[in-house]
Amino acid sequence: MIDFSHSVAIVAVVAAVTAGLRFFPFFVFGGKRKTPEVVSYLGVALPPAIIAMLVVYCFRHATPTRYPFALPELIAGVAVAILHAWKKNMLLSAGGGTLLYMALLQRVFA
Amino acid sequence: MEKTIRTAFVKSLPVMAGYLALGFGFGVLAAQAGYGPLWVLAMSVTIYAGAMQYLAVDLLANHATLVATAVATFMVNARHIFYGVTMIDKYRNAGKYKPYIVFGMTDETYSLTCDGKSPEGTDFPRFAFWLTLFDHLYWIAGCVLGAVVGTLVEFDSRGVDFAMTALFVAVFVEQWKGTRRHRPALVGVAVSVLALLAFGPDSFLIPATLGICVVLIGGRRFFETKNEMETPTAQAVANDAAEKEGGR
Numbered sequence: 001m002i003d004f005s006h007s008v009a010i011v012a013v014v015a016a017v018t019a020g021l022r023f024f025p026f027f028v029f030g031g032k033r034k035t036p037e038v039v040s041y042l043g044v045a046l047p048p049a050i051i052a053m054l055v056v057y058c059f060r061h062a063t064p065t066r067y068p069f070a071l072p073e074l075i076a077g078v079a080v081a082i083l084h085a086w087k088k089n090m091l092l093s094a095g096g097g098t099l100l101y102m103a104l105l106q107r108v109f110a
Numbered sequence: 111m112e113k114t115i116r117t118a119f120v121k122s123l124p125v126m127a128g129y130l131a132l133g134f135g136f137g138v139l140a141a142q143a144g145y146g147p148l149w150v151l152a153m154s155v156t157i158y159a160g161a162m163q164y165l166a167v168d169l170l171a172n173h174a175t176l177v178a179t180a181v182a183t184f185m186v187n188a189r190h191i192f193y194g195v196t197m198i199d200k201y202r203n204a205g206k207y208k209p210y211i212v213f214g215m216t217d218e219t220y221s222l223t224c225d226g227k228s229p230e231g232t233d234f235p236r237f238a239f240w241l242t243l244f245d246h247l248y249w250i251a252g253c254v255l256g257a258v259v260g261t262l263v264e265f266d267s268r269g270v271d272f273a274m275t276a277l278f279v280a281v282f283v284e285q286w287k288g289t290r291r292h293r294p295a296l297v298g299v300a301v302s303v304l305a306l307l308a309f310g311p312d313s314f315l316i317p318a319t320l321g322i323c324v325v326l327i328g329g330r331r332f333f334e335t336k337n338e339m340e341t342p343t344a345q346a347v348a349n350d351a352a353e354k355e356g357g358r
Contacts, residue, residue, distance in 0.1 A: 002170075003173060006173060007145070007149070007170055009176055010166065010169055010174065010179050011152065011153055011157065011170075012156075013176050013179045014153075014157050014162060014163075014169070014179060015153075015156040017180050017183040017184055017187070018157055018158075018159045018187050018190070019213055021187050021188060021190045022187075022190045022193075022212050023212055024194065025194035025198060026201070029195065029198050038327065038330075039195050040195065041326075041330060042192055042195070042323070043192045043193075043195040044196070045294045045326050046189065046322070046326060047189065047192065048282075048289075048292075049294045049297050049298030049301075049322045050192075050298060050319075050322070051217075051281050051282050051298065052282060052295045052296075052298025052299045053298050053315070053318050053319070054161065055282050056302035056303055056306060056318075057314075058274060058275035058279075059275065060311035060314070072269075073272075077276075077279055080276045080279045080283075081279055081282075084280040084283045084284065085283050085287060090124060090125070090131070090277070091127030091128060091131050092127075093276060093280045094131050094273055095131040097272065098131070098269070098270060098273045098276050101269045101272035101276075102266075102267075102270060102272070105268055105269040106268055106269065
């Protein structure tokens with residue numbers, strides 16, 4: 001059962017924290033002051049590292065040591081990478097990869 | 111349609127496909143967890159953050175505490191602070207457009223605007239505003255559509271959350287191809303895997319984020335080469351959009 005008020009509160013907290021993070025730098029560094037150098041550096045170097053972290057995060061529940069040995073994740077993940085390197089079409093890579101993963105999970109390694 | 115809006119629309123087209131697919135996946139997932147189209151509409155309008163909305167379904171389904179919710183949101187979306195940092199000067203004079211642009215600064219919208227450029231004869235903040243709005247509308251449409259289908263049709267949705275994984279893998283590939291400087295991305299992979307092994311799947315995001323920051327700042331001279339550090343996503347996406355426009 002859905003706990004209505006608690007659910008509303010969770011959605012509100014997620015929305016507020018997300019917006020807060022997006023507005024934060026504009027409040028802190030938005031005045032006349034110049035942005036500290038190290039912050040500018042992180043602004044460039046950090047995004048690729050964070051995307052990499054999110055990829056690892058997405059695979060965190062894969063089980064390489066027991067059946068199905070993370071094979072559905074691995075196969076679909078590699079398929080997405082190849083498709084995207086080749087066609088650069090987000091719908092094709094994300095949509096195709098998801099359908100492939102669902103098929104692998106539900107049929108092949110069921 | 112006036113030029114600013116038209117060019118913003120054209121530039122937003124690559125995001126349309128991704129957001130419809132990703133939003134659809136989220137909508138189905140939420141609906142199957144008992145949160146129908148109205149919930150999904152409210153979430154996609156007010157939260158508007160892809161990965162976080164997927165995670166929010168987990169939090170909702172598990173009746174997470176508000177403190178745990180706030181911490182999880184902070185960890186997953188902390189990267190947005192750094193997006194904002196790179197846009198402070200570019201949006202300094204954005205005026206009335208600023209609040210909405212900043213609110214809607216998702217990974218994809220950021221990747222399209224972070225070069226701070228807009229087509230000739232158009233005003234950048236106004237261009238960014240429309241781009242943000244188009245992307246937001248695709249996201250809302252995809253999410254609600256998924257929730258409607260997920261509510262009406264009974265089907266085996268196991269694995270649909272892979273849409274989020276697929277998105278990040280694709281963005282990772284795009285960034286990788288858009289730059290010759292791969293060290294920050296490799297640091298991200300290495301530190302995250304180590305943190306995952308050390309702290310386990312449910313609590314490695316905080317140590318991983320901190321570890322990445324420490325390594326990147328500590329090894330700054332190793333990671334930074336002047337004039338070569340660029341914003342790869344923007345680069346890749348801009349090239350991509352240019353190719354598409356050229357082919358029109």
